[in-house]
Amino acid sequence: MQSNRLDTNMLEDVATDIKQRTQASNDKNLIIGISGVDGSGKSTFATQLTQALASENVVATQIDLDDFLQPKEIRHCREDQVTGYFEDNFDYSSLVNRVLLPAREETSFKATLPTLELETDQVLERDFKFIGPGVLIIEGVFLFRKELREHFDLKIWLDISFEDAMNRVLQRQRDQRYGDINAIRARYEERFFPTQRFHIKRDDPASTADLIISVP
Numbered sequence: 001m002q003s004n005r006l007d008t009n010m011l012e013d014v015a016t017d018i019k020q021r022t023q024a025s026n027d028k029n030l031i032i033g034i035s036g037v038d039g040s041g042k043s044t045f046a047t048q049l050t051q052a053l054a055s056e057n058v059v060a061t062q063i064d065l066d067d068f069l070q071p072k073e074i075r076h077c078r079e080d081q082v083t084g085y086f087e088d089n090f091d092y093s094s095l096v097n098r099v100l101l102p103a104r105e106e107t108s109f110k111a112t113l114p115t116l117e118l119e120t121d122q123v124l125e126r127d128f129k130f131i132g133p134g135v136l137i138i139e140g141v142f143l144f145r146k147e148l149r150e151h152f153d154l155k156i157w158l159d160i161s162f163e164d165a166m167n168r169v170l171q172r173q174r175d176q177r178y179g180d181i182n183a184i185r186a187r188y189e190e191r192f193f194p195t196q197r198f199h200i201k202r203d204d205p206a207s208t209a210d211l212i213i214s215v216p
Contacts, residue, residue: 011045014156014211015052018135021154022058027133029103031151034139035205036158037196038188039165039172040215045158046139053135061130065140068095069116071123085195086142099128099136100151107132118177141196144205157209162193164215 022030034046046062053060068091069075078084094114102109111128130136142148144155160168169175170184178187199205206212 010213011048011052014213015049015056015058018049018053018154019056019058022133022135025133027107029107029130029132030135030153031100031103032135032137032154032156033143033149033152034137034156034158035141035143035209036160036215037162037165038141038192039168040158040160041168042139042141042158045156045213046137050137059132059134060137061134062137062139063099063128065090065095065138065143067113067115068092069118071116072121081191082195082198085191086145086198090140090142092148095138096148096151099138103130103132103136104151107134142199144208145199145203149203149205149208154211155205155209156211156213157206158213158215159206160215162197166193 018030018032032049034042034049036042043064043066046064050060050062070088070091075089076084077088091114098111098113102111108129108131110130112125113128114123115126116123138152143152144157149155166185166188169188170181175184175187178184
């Protein structure tokens with residue numbers, strides 16, 4: 001499907017399109033990926049979309065890639081920040097084998113998912129249950145890397161400049177765990193944004209997306 005560039009106020013249109021897709025899916029689950037660079041609003045958009053679908057009586061569940069964070073000793077085991085963030089930050093294997101493949105093979109499934117507790121750096125487990133057929137919404141960076149993108153029926157890319165993304169993350173509560181504004185800026189300039197530029201060059205995620213949504 002050719003990519004369509006939309007505005008963020010087109011949420012209702014996106015939800016309507018997804019509802020129509022579910023009606024034509026022959027009682028199979030629809031797996032949606034929402035991706036973009038840090039600060040593009042992935043989790044917010046995913047939550048709003050999940051709520052919009054629920055209001056249309058469409059079964060929809062959101063899963064965040066951040067739920068699959070690896071412990072610090074794995075995330076930061078390499079000196080190369082780009083390779084470390086791209087390859088080691090997330091437990092991609094668990095995402096694929098415990099969520100994406102079961103959702104493709106069965107309309108309803110149960111799984112035990114890993115969840116990193118940031119305060120203790122301990123990987124805990126949580127029970128996950130999906131009763132379909134319905135929509136499974138996955139949000140996170142790097143979802144449209146070559147190794148993962150074929151798992152998604154619909155790929156949504158949130159398009160934002162790195163400058164605007166930086167302005168957003170400097171104001172986010174969640175990033176204050178890195179320290180003051182200078183520490184946050186350094187974190188993104190040294191690790192996160194260089195890796196996302198690498199991902200864009202390597203995988204060209206926008207070109208593989210079904211929908212491109214411009215973020216102001």
